[in-house]
Amino acid sequence: MDRSNNDGLLGSGGIYLLGSELGLEDVLVEARKHYRWMPLCVVEEWIILDAIVTDEERAKVAAAGCQPMFMFAHKVVEDEQRRFEPGHWVRSSMGTAFNDGFLFETRNSVYVLLGPGHRKSASIESIFSLF
Template sequence: MERGLKNGLLGEEGIALVGSKMSLEDVLLAAREHYKWMPLCVVEEWIILDAIVTDAERAKIIAAGCQPMFLFAHKVVHDEQRRFEPGHWVRSSMGTTFNEGFLFATRNSIYVLLGPGHRKSSSIEAIFSLF
């Protein structure tokens, strides 16, 4: 995995974005205003990966209530349910929404994005190779 972190897919090319600049406590409170019951996972050094899909695939994904996008984060800061250890990396399941510039939602979790990140397109195969 280390090689992939330094090359191509997870490199810093892509569109530069900035997540929240709030403190951990404040960003958790802000996320709770939008998502009352979903588990929160706060991450840094993140990248949103827009999956390159055909129009037919996109239609199926949207019909299933998702968007063809995933989140990869190099560093977990805090996970309410302790699924991920602080400092570890995480790749989300397919996203449903990206709100407020720092809230990436999936069906099961809300990823709270801190600090700088990137957004870029990638093949589904490359995204799933991140395991």
């Protein structure tokens, strides 16, 4: 896909957030205090995408134990399960929690957010059109 189609969504803008400023080893230790058994994926250059949904859609998402939010990262630093190569991008499945400003949880993984990032709203269509 032509990345230029997503520049508005993936570029800067939205609400500026700061993930963890710890080094890789320290941030993994900190994340393990909260998530003992979930696989961890450390990322940089990230964006939390809040899906624009109707009240009915929000209720269905909540009934499934999720929140209408996704995480996109331009750069994987380390993935414990080696699903994603370092330096590659990743888009999460729907999130279940966003904790301590740097731990984005889905049903299957915890994304550990390093350094600066952003949070913005987007349509479901635009989120799923990412790569």
